[in-house]
Amino acid sequence: MALVVQKYGGTSVGTIEKIRNVAQRVARTYDEGNDVVVIVSAMAGETNKLVDLANAMCEFPNEREYDVLVSTGEQVTIALLSMCLQSMGYKAKSYLGPQIPIKTDSAFSRARILEIGEENIREDLKGGTIVVVAGFQGVDSEGNITTLGRGGSDTSAVAVAAGLKADVCEIYTDVDGVYTTDPRIVSDASKIEKISYEEMLEMASLGAKVLQIRSVEFAKKYDVVIHVRSSFNDNPGTLVMKEDAEMETVLVSGVTYNKDEAKISVMRVPDKPGIAARIFSPLSEANISVDMIIQNVSTQGMTDLTFTVPRTDLKKALKIIEEAAQGIGAAGVTSDDKVAKVSIVGVGMRSHSGVASKMFNALSAEGVNILMISTSEIKISCVIEDKYTELAVRVLHDAFGLGNAS
Amino acid sequence: MALVVQKYGGTSVGTIEKIRNVAQRVARTYDEGNDVVVIVSAMAGETNKLVDLANAMCEFPNEREYDVLVSTGEQVTIALLSMCLQSMGYKAKSYLGPQIPIKTDSAFSRARILEIGEENIREDLKGGTIVVVAGFQGVDSEGNITTLGRGGSDTSAVAVAAGLKADVCEIYTDVDGVYTTDPRIVSDASKIEKISYEEMLEMASLGAKVLQIRSVEFAKKYDVVIHVRSSFNDNPGTLVMKEDAEMETVLVSGVTYNKDEAKISVMRVPDKPGIAARIFSPLSEANISVDMIIQNVSTQGMTDLTFTVPRTDLKKALKIIEEAAQGIGAAGVTSDDKVAKVSIVGVGMRSHSGVASKMFNALSAEGVNILMISTSEIKISCVIEDKYTELAVRVLHDAFGLGNAS
Known part of the structure; x- marks a missing residue:
């Protein structure tokens, strides 16, 4: 019992x-x-x-x-x-x-x-x-x-x-469980049999909406096995659980995307301590969550700072950033609301090299230009022009052999 | 304050x-x-x-x-x-x-x-x-x-x-308050300025649906003054409160009616102890509330028993009563679902004689036949044919001078 x-x-x-x-x-x-x-x-x-x-x-x-x-x-x-x-x-x-x-x-x-x-x-x-x-x-x-x-x-x-x-x-x-990617974009997306908490957290935060992120954090903390399945059939679904040896053999578990992104660049920011805080503190006070942040190498004591915010917050963010940019003497602010983020997630990439270059090659082979890159231990995200989103997802899903057919 | x-x-x-x-x-x-x-x-x-x-x-x-x-x-x-x-x-x-x-x-x-x-x-x-x-x-x-x-x-x-x-x-x-009767029936029904808890209880139980009965009982027990008034204007409404001397001077405070009535008669019931219980216990077990009960004078050890039940319960009640009547050896059961109850209510009738006869006279003058009568200290109810309901209400409202015009 x-x-x-x-x-x-x-x-x-x-x-x-x-x-x-x-x-x-x-x-x-x-x-x-x-x-x-x-x-x-x-x-x-x-x-x-x-x-x-x-x-x-x-x-x-x-x-x-x-x-x-x-x-x-x-x-x-x-x-x-x-x-x-x-x-x-x-x-x-x-x-x-x-x-x-x-x-x-x-x-x-x-x-x-x-x-x-x-x-x-x-x-x-x-x-x-x-x-x-x-x-x-x-x-x-x-x-x-x-x-x-x-x-x-x-x-x-x-x-x-x-x-x-x-x-x-x-x-x-x-839905039947957690899929390797959105089946509306890739018809042969396959159901994942089991996935680690860490991967699920990355998938969830990157836009796969099967589980609330906090529930996965909670499950991880208390070691609760989650079985995601459909209430309309008896198919086995996806087990979300502690990482095991088997999981590591899989290079990439899933491909996710998020179209709700916008990019802001602050040009020629004086490169000295406290500047980042003066830019990001007012955003956080306004409850705008900043996702990727990239700062280029400094030239002549100046640097460019680029970051992404939710597209719905772009207008509010721009108003704040333009004020802040003036205050710190930056040269100007540009923005782009036609960007998206595609990501690959997998605990296997921790122990395998070459995953990133494989991703970049696959995208470039299809002419998809990469605007920003951000990585974690088990995830690589690229910001691209949003018109390429579906193409990029299909290419990556294929490149890492995630389909049912493969 | x-x-x-x-x-x-x-x-x-x-x-x-x-x-x-x-x-x-x-x-x-x-x-x-x-x-x-x-x-x-x-x-x-x-x-x-x-x-x-x-x-x-x-x-x-x-x-x-x-x-x-x-x-x-x-x-x-x-x-x-x-x-x-x-x-x-x-x-x-x-x-x-x-x-x-x-x-x-x-x-x-x-x-x-x-x-x-x-x-x-x-x-x-x-x-x-x-x-x-x-x-x-x-x-x-x-x-x-x-x-x-x-x-x-x-x-x-x-x-x-x-x-x-x-x-x-x-x-x-x-509504603006408690009225002397239903304004849909009597156009010059007037708003009652103040009314005692006891009268309000009778009015409520007789069908005036302004207040839940239990709330009036509660108010009476704890001496809470209730002010019934409209949320759509600023007119003063009706005060429901402890009886005062002024209230006693009014013979009748209101006329109420209830069309949701049906009458059942059990004919030639042996007049001996325990018989009433054998009739009414199964009704109460079936959650049917019996209102007026009238038992005629016994002749030759036999009596007729008449009572009223909610019209919606008539079918259920008849089934129960027909069984019970057989069990006690009654001669038969008759019923009538075309009856209504009209009542006059007023604390003043306690100290004034002649109220009942005035009521009966008023009804008979219009040819309204009275089928059953029941009285309490501050209320007189008559069961009549339901087609006379509106007529009876108007006649009584007029007879006791309750209109705005009077």
Whole structure:
């Protein structure tokens, strides 16, 4: 008998009929002799409706009240799923964040989980009850409702699995697992059987939207095995787990891309201490996250500084940077919002040389010009003109032999 | 400076625009120097939508989960109203039932309030915060969410007002107050300036749907003055309060009616102890509430028993009664679902004779036949053929001089 934590996302519980299907899958897992804890998201579209209400009410909704509002979406789902399980003859009980409790800090709308109370759940499981938990929400030390940010139900599930030392945390979604790249771009993209936490973190942060990044960090910290799979079939999905020897033999696990990028260059910046801070501090204060930063070799005490920001923040960033550039005596600021980032990820590249040059050659062979390069131990990213994005992804996927056919 | 509790019903908070209007009224009350606690219902139609979801999910929704589901309606409203007040520059904070806490028993979907925690609210009020409370919901001793039944927000408001010893509990609705009768039937029905708890209880139980009965019982018990008024204008409404000398001078305060009635007669029942129990116990077990019961004088050890039930329960009741009648050897069962009840209510009738005969005369003068009569200290009800309902109401309203014109 195992303890199984299952999480179903918004599309999996999007209608009464789909909730019924989820109930059947949960029941089957229970009938196989497992203890089952289910975490659910709001029905697809509901959270957006609630957000629209908030925005219709006022321009800058108070964050505490925003969380009170949007947390109702999951509350509806846990009630419906528990009802359904009970009508099928199973013992089931719903839990809100504060009832577990899922204790968080007080950062409304992006709270972090601090601790999971396991006593209530343990008791219910002992009595043969299926436990149904509202994802995405928690409670702070003052008793205020908090939410964990978009995709937060993934983190709820992993945190509950960690707290209960569950045998597996199954994340059900509308895709079969984690793919070597976006199947909409590369038709023979293949499902990855298992992937390390580190690779998954890189994939997630680079734009593969299967799991919330924080949930992977949490899983890594507490060594929770995540099984990403589809709620619409019984295919095995992708295991996200600790790195093993087998994983290292694979040079590159996946190719990702992000089109939501813009590039800013500050020209002829005086090359002296404190200058970078004067450029990037005001951006961080404005809550704009800077991704890649490249500083060229200095000539005559001057250097050029180039970095990327989310495309949606470009206008705001430019205004800030133009002021800062004047303040430090730079020659000028240029920007480009027609760029994209393509990346290859793999723990195998740590122990293999030549991966970077293989990437650059593959791109140049197709005439794709590389504008910026950034590397980590298990990732290489290139900024390119965004019109080449799909081409670059296909070329790289092929070059590293990731297709089903290969 | 007074402590004012205001309750806004579903129609008063039915849209974003209406919530904005409520916020303005709340702010005005605050600006006048009062401490303000606001209780709100779900936006009009929302609770029905949630109930529909539950019924679509399964035939007999589990009651605990039903309450988890339907309590989300009020949660949405408190968040929106608090946001709005804050965007107007006021300090405001929302409270769910469990956060106050509003402690109830565990009778899901019809819970009774046991106790109101006042500490959190007091502290907020002291700091100049407007407190916004979710009506209709509470929490039991196990931490489960409970709801108070339809109209329960009225009771939440009165209970909070009682707990805080508020100066007044204003119940905002879509009518101007309590009327001498239904203005849709009698065009010159007049607004009652003040009415005693006892009269209001009779009016409410007889079908005037302005306040939930339990809220009036609560108000009576804790001596809370209720001010029923419209959220769409500034007219003074109706005060529901302790009986005073002035009220006694009014013979009849109002005329009510109820068309949702059916009459059942059990013919030639043996007149011996225990028979009534054998008839009415199975009805009560089936959750059918019996209203008027009339037993005629016994002849030859036999009597006829007539009573009324809600029309929607007639079929169910007949099935039960026909079995019971056989069991006790009654001669037969007859029924009539084309009956209605008209009633006059007034504390003044306690000290004035001739009210009943005036009522019967007024009805008979118009040819309205009386099928059953039942009286209490401050109320006289007659069951009549339902086609005469409107006529009877108009005649009685006129006979006791209740119109605006009189």
